[in-house]
Amino acid sequence: MxxxxxxxxxxxxxxxxxxxxxxxxxxxxxxxxxxxxxxxxxxxxxxxxxxxxxxxxxxxxxxxxxxxxxxxxxxxxxxxxxxxxxxxxxxxxxxxxxxxxxxxxxxxxxxxxxxxxxxxxxxxxxxxxxxxxxxxxxxxxATLDNEYIESVWWVFKQLWDQKLVYQDHRVTPYCPRCGTPLSNFELNQPGAYQDVEDESVYIKFPLKGQKNTYLFVWTTTPWTLAANTAIAVGPDFEYVKVKFNNEYYILAKERLVVLEKEGQYEIIQELKGKDLVGLEYQPLYPMKLDKQGYRVVPADFVSVEEGTGLVHIAPTFGEEDMALGKKENLPGLVTVDEEGKIVRGLKIPGEGKFVKKADRDIKINLKKRHLLFKEEKIKHAYPFCWRCESPLLYYPINSWYVAVTKFKKELVENNKKIMWVPGHLKQGRFGKWLEGARDWSISRNRYWGTPIPVWRCQ
Ligand SMILES: [Zn+2]
The missing domain is CATH 3.40.50.620 (HUPs)
Incomplete structure (x- = not known):
């Protein structure tokens, strides 16, 4: 044996x-x-x-x-x-x-x-x-040797000379426990995404100037609602204004199924998404804004597959949200600190608590004010930190990036010349990963690592 x-x-x-x-x-x-x-x-x-x-x-x-x-x-x-x-x-x-x-x-x-x-x-x-x-x-x-660190600096300099590194303020996957952004590569580590059950909510945003009329919005992250500064619609989608229990709701026609389960409704008016653009509403948690917000804007990522066809926009807490915020000149609000806790002093329910815990306080508060229509459990894949298991947040942060997208074509071309074993990886997992490659976030806001060799002039 x-x-x-x-x-x-x-x-x-x-x-x-x-x-x-x-x-x-x-x-x-x-x-x-x-x-x-x-x-x-x-x-x-x-x-x-x-x-x-x-x-x-x-x-x-x-x-x-x-x-x-x-x-x-x-x-x-x-x-x-x-x-x-x-x-x-x-x-x-x-x-x-x-x-x-x-x-x-x-x-x-x-x-x-x-x-x-x-x-x-x-x-x-x-x-x-x-x-x-x-x-x-x-x-x-050993990567802690100065000799090694200098070789990393040499690589950084090559990238710098070729204009392939830059710093950007962007919404990035962020671990509130480790206090640092993660790269998309890290997000693709096995086990980073876990199926979790979350409570999604249907929320009513009161329209300005129309009594008892609400924009009907769905979200899986109630903690982002205090940072809401806009609501997005698909300009070419069909929307309806319906009467439901003496109130009026606006939502996508294809999403009426959400109301069907709850009772009788009557369609009062049919509209196009573009007819809604520019309407103003009352925020759930009013904040001081530096630009005009709390209005309906058009966006091409709105879908009628789920939700209500009206998308809550918090430019600080979503990649698409931030891009739309730049395009539509929307204000951004930082209502969460770097530890993932609700900022104190802004009159947000659950202040000082970790966002996932504050969800509950926000829901209770909205329910009391009759602005929460209903809750619904959903199962979805949510990203977690592969090092410490904290739920990740999408958070606005300054980070250094390698402009991978500038030479993506060459990466894809060169991959064709590589002999892969097993062969299906070439066009499969690895090939797909290259095709979808994005700029690579290389800086970590931590202490024990290779310092980035950048000095800023006064
Ligand atoms: Zn972590």
């Missing part, structure tokens, strides 16, 4: 005793070169099945080229920076958020990160050795 492990161990012993790996490299020193830099695993985590599988593949490819007579340069490395280490240290030091870290001292915090980084290295070399992966750990590179 244990025959194979016994043989393996015997071979490993022989390799070690005779220093076979070093000899195999030395033997081919004058042969054509084949270089390989390993994408580094996190030095602070233990190796798992995924690493072992990938290690076996990498090792096989390199041995193949060695047997073909190439001089192989293999270099493994350690990923030492980033949130995995920060999260670990935060837990060990009992720090709950960024404020705690700053109180503790950024220098001291980074020192603790630096000291902890390499604690798993022995487990790695043991595992690598046992699975017979050839590598020279004494030569390993």
């Amino acid at each position: 244990d025959l194979i492990p016994r043989i393996e161990k015997k071979i490993l012993k022989f390799w070690q005793k005779e220093d076979i790996f070093a000899k195999s490299v030395k033997l081919r020193q004058k042969k054509p070169f084949f270089g390989f830099y390993d994408g580094p695993p996190f030095a602070s985590g233990l190796p798992h099945y995924g690493h072992i599988l990938a290690s076996a593949i990498k090792d096989t490819v390199l041995r193949y080229w060695a047997m073909k007579g190439r001089h192989i340069f293999w270099r493994v490395g350690w990923d030492c920076h980033g949130l995995p280490v920060e999260n670990m240290i935060e837990q060990e030091l009992g720090l709950k958020n960024k404020k705690d870290i700053e109180k503790f001292g950024i220098k001291e915090f980074n020192q603790a990160c630096r000291q902890s980084v390499f604690r798993c290295i022995n487990d790695w070399s043991k595992t690598f050795n046992r699975i017979a992966r050839w590598s020279d750990f004494s030569q390993a590179y």
Whole structure:
């Protein structure tokens, strides 16, 4: 039964005793070169099945080229920076958020990160050795070395010179616990999207100048309602004004199904979306605006597949919302702080609470004021932070981007020249990902990482 492990161990012993790996490299020193830099695993985590599988593949490819007579340069490395280490240290030091870290001292915090980084290295070399992966750990590179950081800076400079990096204020997927934006790549990590049950609400926005008349709006994120500054309609869709229990509601004709379940209604008037554009309404939570808001605007992303055909717009908390806000010159309101809590002092129900918790307070408040028509449970995929499991928010933030969309065509073209195993990945998952590639958010608003080499003039 244990025959194979016994043989393996015997071979490993022989390799070690005779220093076979070093000899195999030395033997081919004058042969054509084949270089390989390993994408580094996190030095602070233990190796798992995924690493072992990938290690076996990498090792096989390199041995193949060695047997073909190439001089192989293999270099493994350690990923030492980033949130995995920060999260670990935060837990060990009992720090709950960024404020705690700053109180503790950024220098001291980074020192603790630096000291902890390499604690798993022995487990790695043991595992690598046992699975017979050839590598020279004494030569390993580490992402915290200045030499490595300078190479990242060099890359950044190349991008800068080619005008491929820029800073932008944008609504980005954001983790309120880690206090940093996430890239779209991170959002595509397995497990980032989880099916959750949320409470969606149908809300009534009172129209100005028309008694008892309401714009009928649906949302899955009540906490964004205080930041509402517009309501969007599809200009070419059919809308109706209906009488329902002595009140008048405006919604898309195709969405009357929402009312059907609740009782009798009578159509009073039929309208086009463009007839509604420009109408003004009373906000649910009035705020001081620096531009004209609280009005109906046209948008091409409105759909009548779900909801009511009238879309609540909070330019600060949605990508499409912000784009529409720029186009229609709408004001934006920041009603949530960087920890994902409702800002105090704006008279928003649930102030000081995490947004998902404040949802309940807002619903209770709207119900009391007879502005909540009904609630409905929906199941939908919601993104979570892959590092700390917090629900992500879409949040306006300054971030640095690589302009991937500027060279997307070349990426797609070059992918055609690559031999993929298995072949379906080429046009499938990877090809589709390239086609949909967007500008890459590369900055993290954190402490333990490569600093971005940008200095701003006064
Ligand atoms: Zn997080």
